[in-house]
Amino acid sequence: MSDSIIGAGPKRIDGQRKVTGAAPYAADHHPDNMAYGYGVFSTIARGTVTGLDLDAARQSPGVIDIFHHDHFPELHRSPSSMAQGNKVEETRLPFEDNQVHYEGQFVALVVADTFENARAAARKVGVSYQRDDNAIANLDQGVKAHGTQKGQGNHERGDAAGNFDGAAHSIDVTYTTPVENHNPMEMHASVASWEGDRLTIFESSQGVVQQRGALSKIFGIPQEHIRVESPFIGSGFGSKLWMWPHAVAVSAAAREIGRPVQLVVPRQQMFTTTGHRPETRQRMRLATDERGRLVSLRHESINTTSFTDQYVETCGSVTKSLYSCPNLLVSHETTRVNRGTPTSMRAPGAAPGLFALESAIDEMALAAGVDPLEFRMNNYATRDESQDLDFSSNHIREATEKAAEKFGWQDRNPEVGSMRDGHEIIGYGMAACNWEAIKRECEARVSLRADGTAYVTCATQDIGTGTYTIIAQTVSELTGLPLEKITVRLGDTSYPKGPISGGSWTTATTLPAIAAATREAIKELKGYATGEKGDFAGVDSDSDSLTFENGQLTHDGQSVDYVDVLKGQKLASADGHAHTQGADDKYSYRSFGAHFVEVRWDPGISNLRVSRVVSAIDVGRVINSMTARNQVEGAIVMGLGMAHFEATEYDARNGRPVNNNYAEYVVPVHADQPPEVDVILLDYPDLAFNEFGARGIGEIGITGMAAAVANAVYHATGKRIRDLPIFKEKLMENVPEVQSA
Amino acid sequence: MREFDYARADSPRQAVSTHGRSEQAAYLAGGTTLLDLVKIDIMRPDQVVDINRLDLNQIETLNDGRTRIGALVTNTALARDDRIKNEYAVLSEALLSGATTQLRNKATTAGNVMQRVRCPYFRDGVSSCNKREPGSGCAAIKGHNRSVHAVLGTSEQCIATHPSDMCVAMAAIGATVTVEGPDGQRDIGFLDFHLLPGDTPEREHALKPGELITHVTLDAPLENSRSGYLKLRDRASYQFALASSAVIVTLEGDTITNARVALGGVGTKPWRALEAEKALKGQKIGEASFTHAAGIAFKGATPYAHNAFKIPLGQQAIVRNLTTLTAQEDRRTS
Structure with missing residues (x-):
């Protein structure tokens, strides 16, 4: 395996696009007639919105609509199940009611013709609150005010308490860690557009499939009517695993006004409404x-x-x-x-x-x-x-x-x-x-194409870690095609279902699926080659003596380039699809x-x-x-x-x-x-x-x-x-x- | 968007007349403060006068030995200037310790003098802040006040630090700010330029409405002096000082004949420690005299809940800076 491309250190195949600005991130998408959303965020941590003064904002230039708890379509909650593929971390919908649970929560969304107009109008929205002065500001206050709830992942074996007292040496110490924020360089962003009851959303996401599932539940429309795209993301560190309220708000707004809407979460709200590592x-x-x-x-x-x-x-x-x-x-x-x-x-x-x-x-x-x-x-x-x-x-x-x-x-x-x-x-x-x-189930599709390239799709994401590259390496390993002949497409729910990019499981999950799909494509190719019009007509396509290496099918000393196999039969490609399972126990x-x-x-x-x-x-x-x-x-x-x-x-x-x-x-x-x-x-x-x-x-x-x-x-x-x-x-x-x- | 009139000036006179005496007008140089604060809706000028075309880009040595810096000389250009590096090392070092390369390339000398505070309660647009909304109170005093809040020069109305590094060096060097305004030209001593918050924290400087800084003129360097800037913070770059010191000393043998000490990150204005300077003069170099002087610099300092460490940290900034300067023969300047 010394000359294997697995384990080598090739450069990222998407690197040039990234450093030249050619890689499109979520907010780089500007569908025709797109409007811009900007949030109005709560300035109290706990209480009730008692009134919204929208007059000045409505008269502000370019304003199209202003959404809030009294003006927002009725939606449904996602059951938030990872197994069902619709997990969200914050299950409450934006503008569901007039309650405020944290500072920096959406209380309104202004949509206008430009980003600047949306932002300027958002600042003209007057919000009245009934502030609840019992806001819980930290862990100590929470424990003091209402104690704790049991969590999951607990474990007990033996008798820890009984073997502590009287042990030769012991310590009893308490550690604390503060809230940390992911702070990826690219802010969370959504660009939502509807055609009839079909939604397309560009999102900076670590999990397009889960987001599609959640949107399907929330909007009550079939998954097949939703396309979530996240081809490139400026990192996430976990904050982009699950959809956050802004994506729901912007999708609803786009449907209501009948125009695509873009929303970029401001840096300040990256500290409030898109998750954090808890204290x-x-x-x-x-x-x-x-x-x-x-x-x-x-x-x-x-x-x-x-x-x-x-x-x-x-x-x-x-x-x-x-x-x-x-x-x-x-x-x-x-x-x-x-x-x-x-x-x-x-x-x-x-x-x-x-x-x-x-x-x-x-x-x-x-x-x-x-x-x-x-x-x-x-x-x-x-x-x-x-x-x-x-x-x-x-x-x-x-x-x-x-x-x-x-x-x-x-x-x-x-x-x-x-x-x-x-x-x-x-x-x-x-x-x-x-x-x-961790290894999860995964689907992938690989096409060996008559132009000498391979085309690979999987609805997982490359969050900057190199997933595009290792997938191409895998296909290269099994086909002998050089990396530059392999096109990898990720981050789009129209591709076969892939995993969220989290838990360090993308490599272990996707590579077996990619390999299996590649083998399926090779199998299909062998089928063409051994069919009645094929170069190896009559040979058993499953025979070990029919090999595929470096883009060549070989049998009995005779080699044919796979491109010629396809061209000879006027075929576009040999395709493979695979669905692989998670790890055993x-x-x-x-x-x-x-x-x-x-x-x-x-x-x-x-x-x-x-x-x-x-x-x-x-x-x-x-x-x-x-x-x-x-x-x-x-x-x-x-x-x-x-x-x-x-x-x-x-x-x-x-x-x-x-x-x-x-x-x-x-x-x-x-x-x-x-x-x-x-x-x-x-x-x-x-x-x-x-x-x-x-x-x-x-x-x-x-x-x-x-x-x-x-x-x-x-x-x-x-x-x-x-x-x-x-x-x-x-x-x-x-x-x-x-x-x- | 929130609209404002924009005008580009070709001369200081024209800039001043376009600006007028309005409190709602603002001059635009590098924009690293103004544009940031406009974008977060904290500054809301109705008239912006762009002064970037003015011919204020020179660094000149005057006949009396002083150095005159044009308002629009960028922080990068000033820090890299040979005369500044050689004769005012403390200033070059202070500039290079501030912000980032990108910001220094845009930021100007006058703009740096005019930069606003980093207090999060000032910048959030929501909390009580006497600077933003006089009379509303100061949320910082009993709030979170670790990194950009002062222990020197604070008042019951405001405890925000002046964030500049450059100004700390200028306070030590001694300088004059030349302004042009509706009533003509005048000079303001550097130490008189920035105001203590007192009961009027909304008044940050001595400029009258409409006045435009055209130059900052540095006093002639102290002969045979050595100088340096030491900035202490959490990370190694791109953070405002938790405590910093600008120190200039002259020695005869082991005796300090003259000393200038200014502090950053700890004061509500660029903080000249005149009493500490007096305490150093005539003393033998060494930890004892340095520590004594540093203690004097923080006499009367007021610690708050999260920034009390700045009192010992600021003293360390003085002691280490003096120690380094007096130990290194090769840093002699002039």
């Missing part, structure tokens, strides 16, 4: 025996959810199986706050969950007097104890060892603050990373890895930076070495943002998000990239999982990163930061105490 509070109770073996592990989390829906951040999802422990409890609860509905954000559950778990493991190791690396090696599970299953493929020990060696962990002086370089104190920290490998399928992080803390200017990262990742086989590495590197950088920059701050008095822009919501910039980021991809094919042995790579890189940074910060400073982000003031001495308002 979490996680209590960790761990205990070991004298030798530092875990005997009890409890991971109990609460996350914030909205008043309209329950979203559970499954913080303990990894905790169930990463370490061997006979007595274990994982529980998830939620509490309602006046924020929009949360949603998956890159590595949902695991990203905040592993901050708590892998920080706690570090604390536990210290309490037990064991080196954190050794502690992990001693406690890593060898099989999935939560499901009583073997792992399909688990190389976490090798990953940990390889990364440790490359990083130079053995040079670490364990004493806090002992490693110095000029003004700076150096800290070393590590953490494991982990993510479930014979094994526990997971990806593994370890991060090693060096931080530098300059106490003289209170400056913290991540200066070096070495990560070894075991994700099965790597399909494209360039895009795979890029995914892990990007996740590492996102993880260091989570570690010490990112937090959506809410005003505790009224629940309004405060830093709702790119300047004050701090994500890492180029200058924050660690000078050294070294990603080791172990590349062990997981053939029990799928024929390519690939498990997916989008999320695992961010898991554990914040803990690795926090553990390194502890090593440098002696301060255990249990509340993200690790802002400098949490590490500073002599900060005056101020009574909080």
Whole structure:
């Protein structure tokens, strides 16, 4: 397989279109006669809209219509079932009633002839509210006001409580993580147009099929009458997995006014009405025996959810199986706050969950007097104890060892603050990373065409990760066609049903379907070749002696180019369609890895930076070495943002998000990239999982990163930061105490 | 859209006469503040006077040793200018620490002096804000006030920081702002240009209605001085200062003969720390004298719920800047 294109690192086949501006994103679509929508958003977090003064807005230039709770077509809710293919995160429809559940909720939609006119008119809409002064602004207020609700994904084995008291070593610590927003560069956008009762919508979406299903339920029209297109998206990180209220609002508006309507969600409302990673509070109770073996592990989390829906951040999802422990409890609860509905954000559950778990493991190791690396090696599970299953493929020990060696962990002086370089104190920290490998059902179609090209369709999406490219690689591998002869079309519900681009499951889900469809196309081709008019008439088309390689059909020493087979019979193409199934339950399928992080803390200017990262990742086989590495590197950088920059701050008095822009919501910039980021991809094919042995790579890189940074910060400073982000003031001495308002 | 009249001026005089004395008119230079705030509906000019065609692009050394900077010299051009780099290193460094390359290419000298605050309660158009709506109150004082709120020069009416880096360097260097207005030309001392919020936070500067900045003239550099700008923030680029210092010192041996200290990110205006300067003068270089002076700079500082760390952080910005400047022989200027 050394010359295989699977595992090579070809450039993205869509790269040139992207960098030259030729790739159309949602808001680049301008159907004829298109109008523009602009929202009016609530300025209170809880209460009732008691009146709308629309006179000035109606008289504003170019205004076509203004929609609100007293002027909006009657629609239906989506049952919001992923299995049915109609999941939405926020089930309440826009303008369903006059209730306000969060700041930044749609209270009206102005439609006008230009974007500027729509925006100007939207600002002239006067909204009167009956403000409810009991807005719940954060997790603590929610728990205090009305307690918690039980979530899903809980797990219990053995007797964790009974084996905690009296254990040789134990810790009982609580971690918190703030709200984070996905902040993809491209804002959410929809362009909706109707022809009769048929709807076409361009959306920046990670899941066109689910959006079609949801729109079908909401508008009460057949799925076949709806086309959702998302050929390119400027990333999503989970915020674009499920349709949000703006897409419903704009689709309804377009039908009402009989014109296509475009709406781009303003950056400020990207913080309110398109999901976020919820705030979490996680209590960790761990205990070991004298030798530092875990005997009890409890991971109990609460996350914030909205008043309209329950979203559970499954913080303990990894905790169930990463370490061997006979007595274990994982529980998830939620509490309602006046924020929009949360949603998956890159590595949902695991990203905040592993901050708590892998920080706690570090604390536990210290309490037990064991080196954190050794502690992990001693406690890593060898099989999935939560499901009583073997792992399909688990190389976490090798990953940990390889990364440790490359990083130079053995040079670490364990004493806090002992490693110095000029003004700076150096800290070393590590953490494991982990993510479930998931494979879903998928359909795909492949045509081998008489012009010498292949044409591939699947209604999944490329969210910037390289899906177009790895699909082309797969077809190339099986046909011998060069990548430039392979056209891949994704992100359109008129193609065979593909998966949402989330959960790191696109690779494992789509590639088997693409391969099966390619084989079907080859089979059809062989049928033509062996038919009565064919070059190999009379040969058994299923015979092993009839081969297809490098675009050539060969039998008994005679080769024919597949193009000639088709042309000879005046045929346009040989086509294959496939429908492949999800993963079996014979094994526990997971990806593994370890991060090693060096931080530098300059106490003289209170400056913290991540200066070096070495990560070894075991994700099965790597399909494209360039895009795979890029995914892990990007996740590492996102993880260091989570570690010490990112937090959506809410005003505790009224629940309004405060830093709702790119300047004050701090994500890492180029200058924050660690000078050294070294990603080791172990590349062990997981053939029990799928024929390519690939498990997916989008999320695992961010898991554990914040803990690795926090553990390194502890090593440098002696301060255990249990509340993200690790802002400098949490590490500073002599900060005056101020009574909080 | 919200309509306004747009006029392009060919001379300062014409700009001033088009603008008139209206409070609702605005001059447009780089637009990096004005256009942003118009787009989010916080500034609502009815007349915009585009001054980009004015001949105010020069950096000139005057006979008395001062350096005169045209209002339209971009932040990039000013930072890259050889005289500025050599004689006013603190200014070049301050400029390059601000914003991003793209913004610096558009932003102008006068525009930077005139930039508005980053307080989210000012910019949201909803919360109480005495700057935006005098008398409505200040939501920041008891709200979230970590990054763009001050500990020096605050009042019961407003605690927003002045966001500029450039102005902090100019406050340390000493400068004069030349304006042209309906009543003719006049000069305003740089330290008198920006106003403390006091009871009138809506008044941010000393310009009278219609006055146009035409030049900023830097005082002659201190002879044999060395200078530098140190900016502290969360991420390494594209963030307003949590605390910064502009420092200029002259030494004789190990003794400080003259010092200028100005602070950013901590004050409601570009903050000249005159008392700290006095405390440094005549002292031996070293941590003791630096720390002492830094403490004086923050005497009387008022911490709020989320920004109390700026008091020690600002002191660190002074101490480290002085330490670095007095340790490096090769940074001597003039």
